[in-house]
Amino acid sequence: MGDDGDSGRYSVAFPRRWWYPTCRSSELTRRPRAVTLMDLPLVLFRDGGGRARALTDRCPHRNAPLSLGTVHTDGCLECAYHGWRFDGDGRCRAVPGRTTGDAAAPARDAPGHATREQDGFVWVWGDGAVPPAGDPFALPELTERGAGEVVFPCDLDCTLHAALENSLDVPHTAFLHRGLFRGGEPTEIVAVRDEVPGGVEVQYLGEPIGFGPVRRRPGSGLTFDHWDRFFLPSIAQIEYRVPGWLRIVNTILHLPLSPFRTRAWFVVRFWTRAPASVVRPVVLARGRQILRQDARILAAQNENVRRFGGERYASTELDLIGNAIWLLLRRAVQAERDGGPAATPGQAEEPALSHTSVTFTV
Amino acid sequence: MGDDGDSGRYSVAFPRRWWYPTCRSSELTRRPRAVTLMDLPLVLFRDGGGRARALTDRCPHRNAPLSLGTVHTDGCLECAYHGWRFDGDGRCRAVPGRTTGDAAAPARDAPGHATREQDGFVWVWGDGAVPPAGDPFALPELTERGAGEVVFPCDLDCTLHAALENSLDVPHTAFLHRGLFRGGEPTEIVAVRDEVPGGVEVQYLGEPIGFGPVRRRPGSGLTFDHWDRFFLPSIAQIEYRVPGWLRIVNTILHLPLSPFRTRAWFVVRFWTRAPASVVRPVVLARGRQILRQDARILAAQNENVRRFGGERYASTELDLIGNAIWLLLRRAVQAERDGGPAATPGQAEEPALSHTSVTFTV
Amino acid sequence: MGDDGDSGRYSVAFPRRWWYPTCRSSELTRRPRAVTLMDLPLVLFRDGGGRARALTDRCPHRNAPLSLGTVHTDGCLECAYHGWRFDGDGRCRAVPGRTTGDAAAPARDAPGHATREQDGFVWVWGDGAVPPAGDPFALPELTERGAGEVVFPCDLDCTLHAALENSLDVPHTAFLHRGLFRGGEPTEIVAVRDEVPGGVEVQYLGEPIGFGPVRRRPGSGLTFDHWDRFFLPSIAQIEYRVPGWLRIVNTILHLPLSPFRTRAWFVVRFWTRAPASVVRPVVLARGRQILRQDARILAAQNENVRRFGGERYASTELDLIGNAIWLLLRRAVQAERDGGPAATPGQAEEPALSHTSVTFTV
Structure with missing residues (x-):
């Protein structure tokens, strides 16, 4: 890619x-x-x-x-x-x-x-011939009183990489999910990307509060704390916070069933001022609606890549998470081939993930 | 072939x-x-x-x-x-x-x-890398008063070549379409094939008038004027005329969707002594009936070629149009490979289409 | 294998x-x-x-x-x-x-x-280019008065070899067909394998009488005479006899439709003391029930071999018929390649089928 x-x-x-x-x-x-x-x-x-x-x-x-x-x-x-x-x-x-x-x-x-x-x-x-090392990815604990959880699975007709990029990509939400979230008045936000242990994190600064039918008020000055994260080998995580009001962590666990079919479990843990029993059905309904749209475009993308006999990607600076995921996946595969521990930036042939900051509108 | x-x-x-x-x-x-x-x-x-x-x-x-x-x-x-x-x-x-x-x-x-x-x-x-030259094939204008048109599309499970040959092949009609047209008393007719600009034409001489349930009267001396034509890259045309009584031009435009799937539009323009509103439903019903039979045998032929892992054709002098179409298609492809203009007979390695005359019974 | x-x-x-x-x-x-x-x-x-x-x-x-x-x-x-x-x-x-x-x-x-x-x-x-030699396999004649016949066909999603082995394999019956036959009190029996003209035969000694709901009585001393046979190229035969009481010969004729799809005709000829009209529906119902179970596991085995990209077999001394069938099939193919008559043991590179005797429990 x-x-x-x-x-x-x-x-x-x-x-x-x-x-x-x-x-x-x-x-x-x-x-x-x-x-x-x-x-x-x-x-x-x-x-x-x-x-x-x-x-x-x-x-x-x-x-x-x-x-x-x-x-x-x-x-x-x-x-x-x-x-x-x-x-x-x-x-x-x-x-x-x-x-x-x-x-x-x-x-x-x-x-x-x-x-x-x-x-x-x-x-x-993943490797029957090599004894395991380390632990599986640990899901975040929401210790706030009244926190809730929703889990829903989905099989996607796409590569692991395409599923990961889709779940963490912000720009597509304003188009594909128009009306569900984002897509209103354009606002400038800043995305800051940094490598973190075992993955990469993008923090979004300045995103005005708003979700779906609740209109954003760009001038109000109220903003989300928002992070998107990828952890090797197959974990995507989206976190929203408004201190004192809400915290939502959507951790998406992926299983590559085959090169072009990926199973995903969306584990949404949340806390809001409203009771979990009220929030849960909203999260579930909204989540499934968004997922249906994503599943459809991912399957179409996947099928198109196959009928063209391969992919051809043209990225801009907005694609700061998808390209980072691909680099980390490739680096991990390369490290296994070399037989040593996962290569760290500077040692691998792959370029390191630099600290990057991008301004864009959503 | x-x-x-x-x-x-x-x-x-x-x-x-x-x-x-x-x-x-x-x-x-x-x-x-x-x-x-x-x-x-x-x-x-x-x-x-x-x-x-x-x-x-x-x-x-x-x-x-x-x-x-x-x-x-x-x-x-x-x-x-x-x-x-x-x-x-x-x-x-x-x-x-x-x-x-x-x-x-x-x-x-x-x-x-x-x-x-x-x-x-x-x-x-057809070629995104080369600017277009010339014009698309022009459909014939029937200027007679009261002329009508019927267009119907059909997707065929076969190669472009098989679709073209099928639509212009006369001998099969007496078998596959027995009862719909031809297949009655055998009559000798003469087919004369000549290369024409951008294609090939076969004229049929001596075919007694008759169509479907209307019995032919071989002895009456009344005959159709009948031409079958192929124009590069994908046009078949069948024309029947009885001066003063009728003219029917069925132009079949083909789009090769894939090597083994071909879309065809049957554009039937006609003039008869009867009003177009009377003729149109008859043409449409009869055309679709014939087309169903052709589509079925073409799909079976195609599937058979694929399960045998390739084709094996044995032609006689009756197959004077199918072989000509194949030669012209191949010559056109060869000319593009050579980078020059479409080769003309005598220059190409492919043999020229000779003037040919065949007597056969229908 | x-x-x-x-x-x-x-x-x-x-x-x-x-x-x-x-x-x-x-x-x-x-x-x-x-x-x-x-x-x-x-x-x-x-x-x-x-x-x-x-x-x-x-x-x-x-x-x-x-x-x-x-x-x-x-x-x-x-x-x-x-x-x-x-x-x-x-x-x-x-x-x-x-x-x-x-x-x-x-x-x-x-x-x-x-x-x-x-x-x-x-x-x-099987070979259009070589004139036939010999006769097709001859079905056994049951000349006893009151003998009957049932024939039922089945298409199996598996190789010819897997179908042959399955039909002649005894150990699986106690598991896959538990309750239909065998699978009760374990009894020791002896299987004796010998090469016979054009095939291989296994005789089972000491199998106590019993079938499905009819409980076996190991101590009674009453035993079946039981033979399983394979004849080139595609015939399996199972024969049960209790002199004076019953004789059942199930001859299974196989047609390899493709490498992984095999048509089988079960030709069951039987004689018992009961009238054929009473026995026939029982044989048919029981046969189809067993066959459904076999067809399901064979299809699963076949699909699994394909998704693993090939087979990997580990045999024990209990697999004395399947391995013999494979050896005879391979020897027959080899003989045709060599252009001579079917190789006989000692001449072929394939090892000869030795006289073998195995004790096992059913």
């Missing part, structure tokens, strides 16, 4: 040695669950101890998807075809019918991936 | 430096319209002056299809995603949100194609 | 110089019938003498599928597009409209395949 874009290129990057969200904890019950992580089929299940586990979704015996199986009373995952059983680490524990010999054998194991449950999500480590 | 046909070959040819019909003028209103020209996505729209324009259907910014956008009050096409605006030549005129700098920049332009409106159609020049 | 399996490999083999079932004799009436033999489109029809014939399903003239045509009163197959006619050997006999010259010409012929009708099926020789 960049101003010199060419056909035949796609902004697809998949840093493996990271935690990815794969489903909500509440969705993983006794029934095995299939999911793909950048086209790698995985089966999620809870073992005898109730612990979430992730194996490659293929029985080593005859390739049947293990996700069609069931969890045996011994806590093993049992294949539906011949009944082979695998423990949470993917080790073969039973080959029904055999009267001699050990069930366990390396060729009979289903490769596993490390898992972690945190913040109500099942996270899977 | 030819008697020595092989698998792995497809009769797909696309001469670019020609005018192609893309939609009817009446179909192009204030709403942008998507179309493909041999897989190249184009957006058609009317600019501030009401002039039909054609741009590559991809916003240079983030690849969204411009056809999802709208025409701004300034006559520019506005992208639905971030609101970038393009004039009729594809030049970028506005990047909303920017407070400094010119919107115009070569990397931000959407490549355009020349357009022309003529005979109620919007024609697009 | 084997213990050292890799991704990127598929157990697809197609020995050509064999007879394949293509449809039931009763299904081939006056209407031409399309079928594919490992992706080769064929048209089946009955010629003037009522003899079943098979031609490549493509008119040599313009590639229309001959299966859309009709059988002319002269017994030739007539193409629906231009009416070219072909006799049972595929020779062109008529080109309607031509007034001179012979219709027959090598380039105008539709290549034919040898056919044979036997046991109520139309068999087609």
